[in-house]
Amino acid sequence: MWLKDRKLQNQSEHTLDAYFRDVSGFIAFCYEKNIELKQVEASDLREYLAFKVEQHQLSSTSLQRHLTSIRQFMKWAEQGNYLTINPSDDLQLKRQPRALPGMVDVETINFILDQTAPEKPLEQQLWLRDKAILELLYSSGLRLAEVQGLDIRDIDFGRLLLRITGKGNKTRIVPFGGKAKDSLIEWLKIYRIWQGEFKPESAVFISQKGARLSPRQIENRVKFQAQRAGVNVDLHPHLLRHCFASHMLSSSRDLRAVQEMLGHSNLTTTQIYTHLDFEHLAQVYDQAHPRANKK
Structure with a gap:
């Protein structure tokens, strides 16, 4: 029954x-x-x-x-009146803490992004495209689908802003850095060689045949470039997003700003990155709370 x-x-x-x-x-x-x-x-x-x-x-x-x-x-x-009291009502299991995301230090990421370009022309062109992808993933903390779905019209080179369509078709505006801008400009030069002029609605990241890259293709290229750099890291787009969030939070201490840039609807989702800030939080407490044991 x-x-x-x-x-x-x-x-x-x-x-x-x-x-x-x-x-x-x-x-x-x-x-x-x-x-x-x-x-x-x-x-x-x-x-x-x-x-x-x-x-x-x-x-x-x-x-x-x-x-x-x-x-x-x-x-x-x-x-169904088979029980008068439900003994499971008051029983709660202690929830395990949410697993912290993997992390790569800033030096390792810089090593991957700043590696020397290949000598062969085609491999060099692929590197310029992949570098732009890597730079955006780390510069703006984008999801894989957000990078994959990015169009030319979504990039504001003048103000260094991206219009991102995230989960639930929610749109947000996020900044991107100067190095990401330089990489995008270099990639778009190759884009014209491969495809000719592009339209506002054109995909930013394409294959040699002009098709928008698939999520799997982007994942594979991210892994490949980490391997080419000789780095022993299983690099993937979401790991770069994690690194962006942790490195930004560690430097800025601004949880709300990081939440906005990541596109998290709930602040508790962003709070998984605060494991890096325990020492800072302790310092803030010691300095600010009236009952702290100040030295």
Whole structure:
């Protein structure tokens, strides 16, 4: 009956299978302990979850899913008067801290961006295009899709601004640096060699055949240029975005500005980068708070 109700909510077969396994495991545990459903207490749930961790080495994510499945089942049982009290209501797992993104130091990124151009003409042209991509990713913290979807009309060379269409088709204006500007200008010279004159709606980053680069092509070229520089880093566009955010926050201490440039709708998303600023925050506290133990 419970799974039938789940199906009526148009949940996928994969989700339903996971629910069935999780709840069946808990019911089997209760059966072995001679505990009826209406007798289950929060302590029994804790014991079951501890058993799953010990026997199956579950990750925190899997453990949370188990609890969610059981909670949904017990909510259904309570609504059907099979339970008078839902023992899972007051049981909360301690959430694991969000994993910090990987990081590359400024010197390594500069080493990649400032590497010598290849000697062969075609490889040199590809490098000038790739360098412009790398510079924009790091200069403005763009997402892969945002770089891939960038058009000529989105670049304001005079004010060093980009018009970016991000997640949910939200538009934001972000600055880009002088080195990114120089790289873009050099790339657009090659663009004309490959494609001729471009229109405002033309894609900024294209292949030799004139087609807009795909996300996979951009990813591969970013990795290739890191390898060509001899750097032992699995470089990808999102890692450059992480580096932009952390390096900007470390230097500016302006979380709101970094949030705006990244296009985060929620400040808590940007706050994963504040791990670099604990020492600075401690200094601010010591200097500003009236109850701090100032030296």
